[in-house]
Amino acid sequence: MSNQLGPARQNTAVIRPKQLDGATTTLVCLGFCGGGTGPYHPWAEVVAPDVDVALICYPGRDGRFLEDFATTWDELAEDATRTVVSAVGDRPYVLFGHSMGGWMAFDVASRLEARGTSVPDALVVSSCNAPARGLTPRDMFPARQDTDEELLTWMRTHGLIAEHVLGDPDLLEMAVEIMRADIAVRDTFRYNGAAGVTMPLQVLAGADDKVIESDAPAQWRELALGPYRHDSLPGGHFYTPEVWRALPTHITAINR
Template structure:
């Protein structure tokens, strides 16, 4: 029987004696499902978990977070719960990249178990602040525009597209996340001491040309930046194999 914690920390892969767990934080409008496919490509000694935000999946009956701070606090407690089972690497994509950075900063300040490495995917450095470039999809987008964006990025399975009620729920979730994202604020001086690995897409028009240098300023320790083929979600092939691009999952952190 699932516990309350199981609904927050969704573990889609468990091994007998894991060396570490890849813990994933969702992007705008997303859930945990987009990460489950990685269970087949992870190193054999690595488990997989994703954090479920309020208002979706097993937490459907909960209210959506009201703002960024509320969601970040919820995510911080969830990651700390996941950390009780051993070493972990924390990953966030897009809005989840900022969330993963913020959560790591909060855990370091609390003195909790920090990740072995922080992996930020497809996100500009938060120190530049929230700009219109980062605010996509946007609050003013129509339902049709949001549905098209979610469909293009693989967030709308066929059974959702075929059901108007499920489409409405998906749109509600997306708009809730957009409202939270648009309250993001960078705390001046916030940096992380854990190894920081930044991934960006070569054709991602959202990412600034000097994003790597900006992220480097936020890393007190080891740092690497890899540019991958494709746009904001890379190519489908790269996304499906993304864990293979993360050396920290094998217990090493190379800066080259």
């Protein structure tokens, strides 16, 4: 598969809230199921002054809303891999993913290691079971059989819908469409067979997250061929609002 990029990809697929020149490292964030880049924007105010933030936009949302959604996990993973390369080149960076984005971050990191290009200095996965055991019913939330109202309730509960969207039926419809597209992609997930990753791996998990299995840290440890760290944080799948707002402060690789 080619790593070449179209000329407009970086403009639409990589969002940099800080626009920081001369950063010592960059925190590159991959989205979770149904999410755009919005939940990560406030993190630009949390990271250290010399840390840049690059938010990877999947097709069909944000600046790429005119593009077709990816239809399979491999298609989205390849798109994300190319976009990460376009965002960082050969500069130092830490790759982060939350929930479905944690699996995506692991997949991207393992693809880049296999290709020997633009490998992250560290990988951080948040609120996700280890991918090597494959997709299980426990991971399939929200579910494709959920009604639109059930999906909206889930998104409202976890603070995934901005205030300006709540009163706009067209934007709510778009939010549901994005969620359903991501659910369809997630449900095609198959483990890529990688033995693991050699860069430092940090796993973050909510102490009250009922989705994460009790042995998930041990499962992730098996995939860490280099340094490994596990941190349990207050709250559920999206932690507490306070923890989420300051989540980058818990990332060891950018807080040394």
